[in-house]
Amino acid sequence: MSEEPLFEDIKKELIAQKREKKEIDEIEKAFLFAKRLHDGQYRISEEPYIIHPVEVAKILVGLKVDSHTLMAAFLHDILEDTDTRPEEIEELFGKDVLTLVQGVTKLSKLQFKSNEERQAENFRRLFIAMANDIRIVFLKLADRLHNMRTLNFMAANKQQKIARETLDIFAPLANRLGIGRIKAELEDLSLRYLEPDKYFEIAQLVAQTKSEREATVKLLIDKISQDVKKSGINAQITGRAKHYYSIYSKMKRLNIAFHDLYDITAVRVIVDSEKECYEVLGLIHSQFKPIPGRFKDYIAMPKGNMYQSLHTSVIGPRSKPLEVQIRTWEMHEIAEYGVAAHWRYKEKGSQKANNPSDIQFSWMRKLVEYNKEVTSAEDFVDSVKIDLFSDQVFAFTPNGDVFDLPVNATPVDFAYRIHSEVGNKTVGALVNGRIAQLDTKLKNGDIVEILTSKTPAPRLDWLNFVVTKQAASKIKQWFKKNNREEHIEVGRANLEHELTKAVFDEYLKSGELEKTAKQMNYVSTDDLFAALGYGETTVNKIVNKLKKPDNAKSHEFHGGSRKKSEKDIIGLEGLLYSIAKCCSPIPGEPIVGVVTRAKGVTVHRIDCQTLEHIEPERLMDIKWSGDNTNKTYNTTIRVETAEKMGLLKDIIAAVSDNNTNITYANVKSKNGKIGIIELGMELDNVDTLKKVILSIQAIPDVYSVKRIQTSYPTQNAPRKNNGKQKKLPKKN
Ligand code: MN
Numbered sequence: 001m002s003e004e005p006l007f008e009d010i011k012k013e014l015i016a017q018k019r020e021k022k023e024i025d026e027i028e029k030a031f032l033f034a035k036r037l038h039d040g041q042y043r044i045s046e047e048p049y050i051i052h053p054v055e056v057a058k059i060l061v062g063l064k065v066d067s068h069t070l071m072a073a074f075l076h077d078i079l080e081d082t083d084t085r086p087e088e089i090e091e092l093f094g095k096d097v098l099t100l101v102q103g104v105t106k107l108s109k110l111q112f113k114s115n116e117e118r119q120a121e122n123f124r125r126l127f128i129a130m131a132n133d134i135r136i137v138f139l140k141l142a143d144r145l146h147n148m149r150t151l152n153f154m155a156a157n158k159q160q161k162i163a164r165e166t167l168d169i170f171a172p173l174a175n176r177l178g179i180g181r182i183k184a185e186l187e188d189l190s191l192r193y194l195e196p197d198k199y200f201e202i203a204q205l206v207a208q209t210k211s212e213r214e215a216t217v218k219l220l221i222d223k224i225s226q227d228v229k230k231s232g233i234n235a236q237i238t239g240r241a242k243h244y245y246s247i248y249s250k251m252k253r254l255n256i257a258f259h260d261l262y263d264i265t266a267v268r269v270i271v272d273s274e275k276e277c278y279e280v281l282g283l284i285h286s287q288f289k290p291i292p293g294r295f296k297d298y299i300a301m302p303k304g305n306m307y308q309s310l311h312t313s314v315i316g317p318r319s320k321p322l323e324v325q326i327r328t329w330e331m332h333e334i335a336e337y338g339v340a341a342h343w344r345y346k347e348k349g350s351q352k353a354n355n356p357s358d359i360q361f362s363w364m365r366k367l368v369e370y371n372k373e374v375t376s377a378e379d380f381v382d383s384v385k386i387d388l389f390s391d392q393v394f395a396f397t398p399n400g401d402v403f404d405l406p407v408n409a410t411p412v413d414f415a416y417r418i419h420s421e422v423g424n425k426t427v428g429a430l431v432n433g434r435i436a437q438l439d440t441k442l443k444n445g446d447i448v449e450i451l452t453s454k455t456p457a458p459r460l461d462w463l464n465f466v467v468t469k470q471a472a473s474k475i476k477q478w479f480k481k482n483n484r485e486e487h488i489e490v491g492r493a494n495l496e497h498e499l500t501k502a503v504f505d506e507y508l509k510s511g512e513l514e515k516t517a518k519q520m521n522y523v524s525t526d527d528l529f530a531a532l533g534y535g536e537t538t539v540n541k542i543v544n545k546l547k548k549p550d551n552a553k554s555h556e557f558h559g560g561s562r563k564k565s566e567k568d569i570i571g572l573e574g575l576l577y578s579i580a581k582c583c584s585p586i587p588g589e590p591i592v593g594v595v596t597r598a599k600g601v602t603v604h605r606i607d608c609q610t611l612e613h614i615e616p617e618r619l620m621d622i623k624w625s626g627d628n629t630n631k632t633y634n635t636t637i638r639v640e641t642a643e644k645m646g647l648l649k650d651i652i653a654a655v656s657d658n659n660t661n662i663t664y665a666n667v668k669s670k671n672g673k674i675g676i677i678e679l680g681m682e683l684d685n686v687d688t689l690k691k692v693i694l695s696i697q698a699i700p701d702v703y704s705v706k707r708i709q710t711s712y713p714t715q716n717a718p719r720k721n722n723g724k725q726k727k728l729p730k731k732n
Helices: 005-016 021-037 051-062 067-075 086-093 095-108 117-131 134-149 156-176 180-194 196-208 210-230 244-254 274-287 329-342 359-370 411-418 420-424 460-464 469-481 484-499 501-510 512-519 525-534 539-545 609-613 645-657 686-697
Strands: 236-241 265-271 310-315 321-328 392-396 402-406 426-431 434-436 446-452 577-579 591-595 601-605 619-621 633-642 661-670 674-683 702-707
Touching: 005 021, 005 051, 021 051, 021 067, 021 086, 051 067, 051 134, 067 086, 067 095, 067 134, 086 095, 095 134, 117 156, 117 392, 117 402, 134 156, 134 180, 156 180, 180 196, 180 244, 180 329, 196 210, 196 244, 210 236, 210 265, 210 274, 265 274, 265 329, 274 310, 274 321, 321 329, 402 411, 411 420, 411 426, 411 446, 411 469, 420 426, 420 469, 426 645, 426 661, 434 661, 446 645, 460 469, 460 525, 469 484, 484 501, 484 525, 484 539, 501 512, 512 525, 512 539, 525 539, 539 577, 633 645, 633 686, 645 661, 645 674, 645 686, 674 686, 686 702
Parallel strands: 265 321, 392 446, 577 601
Antiparallel strands: 236 265, 310 321, 392 402, 426 434, 426 446, 591 601, 591 619, 633 674, 633 702, 661 674
């Protein structure tokens, strides 16, 4: 390979890490590929762009990550910033590398907005969940670290935003993964931009006290090194200032000035074995007086991120308090590199860590224990990929708030998670800006906007798809509170009345009603009756779903037993009929009946196009009775608007304000300029429809509102050669 100055440092380090030549060549190939693609591109600092991926790779070499992660480090910005196609990356560097590059690219699109602590935690978890592979988080952390190192080239307002995000999201993320080194640097760099005065004050004071600190540490070493040697312990003792951010947060927490802060110096003792840690502790305590209450045994009780050490504070030489950390080399490695310390790949991504004693396993198990929400550790063991939150999805509100939900959660679950008020008033949802069914299963990173009506109107059929207990219980609660028993009774009476008592009982006994209830997504017949009573469904819908019982003839369901019953259509008394889907007539409009072979009579609008092909003798003269207050009918309208997403919300609100249910919504755009929204609705009559149309027309930026006729032939479309069709008795 050619001599490449930019690659030299990395190559040296790789050789020092005893990586195979083949591996190093592959990494260099990725470097050269990226260098060629980024050629002619520059960063804001006016450096050639390639410097950035090179620096990111350098950070990762320090973490001793596998070669694929290093290759991905060089390639991490090329999908976004060059015309390279994913297939090219896969062809040249393999699928694993491509997956890593795509993972980083995807994560780069996430934007954190809220400042709330809980939101930050959710965002960190979303991050890990979306990364799927912990190496993607490493890449992102390294990317962020280099961007922070070069943040001074950015505009001031961007500096603030990026630094805040780094402090809230990325530093804690590094901490959770135990990568103390990156965590500390991210914190210090964030502080520099968020509180520059404090940062430079602390930096100066730390520098001023440097010689004093060194002298103190030297005295300590002099005093104990004799004893340490005598005990046959091989110890490395160093002393340095804590990092600026930890000094800053301590000052802030205790509300004290720098000079009152006694332990900015940390002495670190590194030994070979755990036993020696405790021996050294004993030696130090015998020479220097320990400060009570300051001893912490993180060896026996590791931190959640697997950090282990003994911590103590003593009155050191010259009576200065000193904090001492004692650890083994292995613990030191974990303190610096965290999960990365264990992230070694024997073979490309194929290593199965099934041995329970495997370090990776114990790491993950501990991480899992730390994240109590996740129950089964074994689930994570069969793959090198960490998927810590596979049983959760994270979805955003349009304001950037994140909610964690169980897998398969829907917009309704999301709405109830925001607030039960919101849940109860839900009429629709936009997922990533597009209208979505309320039972859509949400995915990680989805942005969900809940569309609400002014009055609460939850639906019982939601119970069939909500997965959160919260949503289910709130829905039930609402119905309980709002006279469920009464709704059941009303619904039941309505249906009984429509079917006649005998037929109703027959359906109930045969289980047919229960079957229909299930078909219509209700848990029980009571739920179905309640839904009917409450107006969520209609008698028509139920009757049309019910199968004719075998002995229905004997009850003369279709003709006989005609006591004077309330009917919505005059001329169809006692006949089985359905409302034609092609034109969806609603009460108040002129209608005509069409006799069909199998389905009784279908009711069409008099101007329905499908009527052109129908023999006149099959037409029936019918009209609305005006006695249909309990029923609703489907209709579809088309709204043309200026292309504005926000309008949909207003339109849906206008519809719901007129006591009308939305059953369907579809958003399209014409020539990219005009927005076309089709809405399916359930309403009671043409007057309501007129009101709905008027209120939509009143919305600014709405061009037109039209009732539309679906163009497809319906199931009830007439067939030819059905001469055998009996002419049904014509009433009125
Ligand atoms: Mn980058």
